[in-house]
Amino acid sequence: MIRAGRWRPWLFVGPALLLIGFFLVYPALVTIARSFFGRGAQLFGPMVHYVGFANWKYVFTSPVMLTALRNNVLWVVLFTLCTVSIGLVLAVMLDRVRYEKILKSVIFVPAAISMVGASIIWKFVYAFRPEGMPQIGILNAIVVSLGGKPIGWLIQRPWINNICLIIVGIWIWTGFCMIILSAAYKNIPKALLEAARIDGANEWQVFHRIVLPLLVPTVAVVGTTMVVTVLKIFDIVYVMTNGNFATEVIANRMYKEMFNYFNYGRASAIAVVLLILIVPFMILNIRRFTRQEGGR
Amino acid sequence: MDLRKAASRTPLHVALLFFGILWLIPTLGLLITSFRDPSAIAASGWWTVFPKLFSGGQFSLQNYVSVILKEGLGRSFLNSLTISIPATLLSVFVASFAAFGFAWLRFGGRRYLFMMLVALMVIPLQMTFIPILPIYSKLGLAGTFPGIWLAHTAYGLPLTTYLVHNFMAGIPKDLFDSAAIDGATPLTTFWRIVMPISLPALASVFIFQFLWIWNDLLVALIYLGARPNVAPMTLKIANLVTNRGQDWELLTAAAFVSMALPLVVFFSLQRYFVRGILAGSVKG
Numbered sequence: 001m002i003r004a005g006r007w008r009p010w011l012f013v014g015p016a017l018l019l020i021g022f023f024l025v026y027p028a029l030v031t032i033a034r035s036f037f038g039r040g041a042q043l044f045g046p047m048v049h050y051v052g053f054a055n056w057k058y059v060f061t062s063p064v065m066l067t068a069l070r071n072n073v074l075w076v077v078l079f080t081l082c083t084v085s086i087g088l089v090l091a092v093m094l095d096r097v098r099y100e101k102i103l104k105s106v107i108f109v110p111a112a113i114s115m116v117g118a119s120i121i122w123k124f125v126y127a128f129r130p131e132g133m134p135q136i137g138i139l140n141a142i143v144v145s146l147g148g149k150p151i152g153w154l155i156q157r158p159w160i161n162n163i164c165l166i167i168v169g170i171w172i173w174t175g176f177c178m179i180i181l182s183a184a185y186k187n188i189p190k191a192l193l194e195a196a197r198i199d200g201a202n203e204w205q206v207f208h209r210i211v212l213p214l215l216v217p218t219v220a221v222v223g224t225t226m227v228v229t230v231l232k233i234f235d236i237v238y239v240m241t242n243g244n245f246a247t248e249v250i251a252n253r254m255y256k257e258m259f260n261y262f263n264y265g266r267a268s269a270i271a272v273v274l275l276i277l278i279v280p281f282m283i284l285n286i287r288r289f290t291r292q293e294g295g296r
Numbered sequence: 297m298d299l300r301k302a303a304s305r306t307p308l309h310v311a312l313l314f315f316g317i318l319w320l321i322p323t324l325g326l327l328i329t330s331f332r333d334p335s336a337i338a339a340s341g342w343w344t345v346f347p348k349l350f351s352g353g354q355f356s357l358q359n360y361v362s363v364i365l366k367e368g369l370g371r372s373f374l375n376s377l378t379i380s381i382p383a384t385l386l387s388v389f390v391a392s393f394a395a396f397g398f399a400w401l402r403f404g405g406r407r408y409l410f411m412m413l414v415a416l417m418v419i420p421l422q423m424t425f426i427p428i429l430p431i432y433s434k435l436g437l438a439g440t441f442p443g444i445w446l447a448h449t450a451y452g453l454p455l456t457t458y459l460v461h462n463f464m465a466g467i468p469k470d471l472f473d474s475a476a477i478d479g480a481t482p483l484t485t486f487w488r489i490v491m492p493i494s495l496p497a498l499a500s501v502f503i504f505q506f507l508w509i510w511n512d513l514l515v516a517l518i519y520l521g522a523r524p525n526v527a528p529m530t531l532k533i534a535n536l537v538t539n540r541g542q543d544w545e546l547l548t549a550a551a552f553v554s555m556a557l558p559l560v561v562f563f564s565l566q567r568y569f570v571r572g573i574l575a576g577s578v579k580g
Contacts (some may be wrong), residue, residue, distance in 0.1 A: 086315075114530050
């Protein structure tokens with residue numbers, strides 16, 4: 001610690017704390033309160049009255065919110081499983097080839113572009129024309145050339161279109177997982193793996209018995225990061241389907257209630273649902289932090 | 297190389313080739329399409345350009361010209377820069393001060409405030425929009441650049457402060473002791489010693505934060521949504537999808553313009569970008 005007196009430290013942390021207080025802490029508290037009030041814009045404005053749990057009833061019983069909740073579950077499961085496992089497989093496989101660096105860049109580069117850009121890239125992959133017309137989307141061109149009928153990838157509810165959206169997310173985020181898992185993999189002493197091989201372990205045993213257990217902490221960090229990311233998923237759905245054809249997700253519904261229907265009470269309740277889902281990860285982050293601090 | 301060993305590695309190469317193609321083809325389709333004539337785009341798939349690749353006449357810059365000049369994407373490009381650069385500078389600046397305070401200065405509640413920061417790293421921004429918007433309208437900040445600079449700065453602060461803090465906390469204490477003997481105040485220690493040492497870490501955080509803001513759609517939708525003249529490219533392109541969803545010549549060119557700067561940043565500064573990601577997650 002540096003000696004700085006009683007008030008000088010606050011000059012350093014003050015600006016950040018003020019901004020965080022005004023833009024994150026205060027509004028979060030108001031939004032929680034707001035979820036028990038009617039539609040108006042201001043908490044104590046003329047159009048606002050206490051509505052009890054009416055917004056909450058809407059959140060957990062209306063068909064459109066139930067669809068959104070179901071889709072978020074689907075996103076969390078499929079997206080997290082695929083990004084982490086493909087990222088892990090790629091990290092291990094790429095360590096053995098000479099073109100590791102270039103292929104890593106190829107897989108990682110979607111993380112640098114906007115989800116809006118990625119959505120357009122994939123909207124074009126999924127482009128659909130009626131039967132008989134030339135298909136300009138590569139996926140339908142393949143389907144047709146194999147003798148099938150063109151598929152409305154983003155319209156076929158409820159599974160095909162949702163899975164197609166999730167694939168876009170996987171395409172964006174797998175590289176992120178791969179980079180982190182690869183760094184952790186390269187930290188494993190190679191002598192350890194060699195020793196196992198000399199003792200007669202095959203590659204699968206080496207991976208399964210040694211590499212995987214050593215990577216568990218990193219997989220946990222990457223996995224939770226992915227879950228937190230995907231719970232808040234918005235851009236891809238907003239751009240590609242805007243939640244139509246049963247592809248709604250929580251964050252997109254919140255935006256609609258806020259900007260299309262001006263129902264600030266409902267929108268607040270939906271935002272609080274997101275918060276509740278994320279609170280366990282906040283606690284996890286704090287725990288990891290205190291443990292790390294204790295280890296220093 | 298031993299022939300049998302090489303053969304046993306073939307599945308590995310095939311699998312990796314498969315992933316490489318899977319990841320490249322969507323972007324390749326976008327890139328090729330953005331240079332094709334609108335009538336050609338509607339009549340045939342982008343892969344049909346390959347057989348006559350060198351016969352000429354297939355490609356032009358026309359789509360880029362019309363999307364940048366006629367559709368106003370040029371203006372949005374400037375807006376994106378006007379939003380991203382000051383907001384990133386401001387947030388790295390404020391975060392550096394706070395990170396130094398949290399890492400090296402003693403004050404009441406330091407530990408708990410930092411734990412709050414760690415928790416807020418993952419808070420859904422949706423929790424903040426509804427109370428802030430009316431305040432923004434009253435203050436005249438809605439739909440303005442200063443308004444979105446402040447919002448982006450605040451939203452990015454928990455993570456940026458945390459990242460910079462992790463680096464600054466690792467600076468050897470001896471450096472400060474000799475400075476204190478020389479009678480340096482905390483502010484001079486910060487400017488003369490801590491900031492110069494932290495430059496590589498700050499560069500990582502800067503790139504990270506810059507790309508985040510450049511690629512952001514949600515915050516722009518909320519705080520700039522109603523004003524097309526200040527809209528960044530993400531917002532502009534999202535609107536293009538709504539209004540001109542089948543005009544692929546515009547969408548593909550627009551998407552590529554918005555990706556150009558991140559791609560340049562990515563390929564020239566990949567090292568810093570990777571370092572930022574690793575700092576944020578492995579320790580997280």
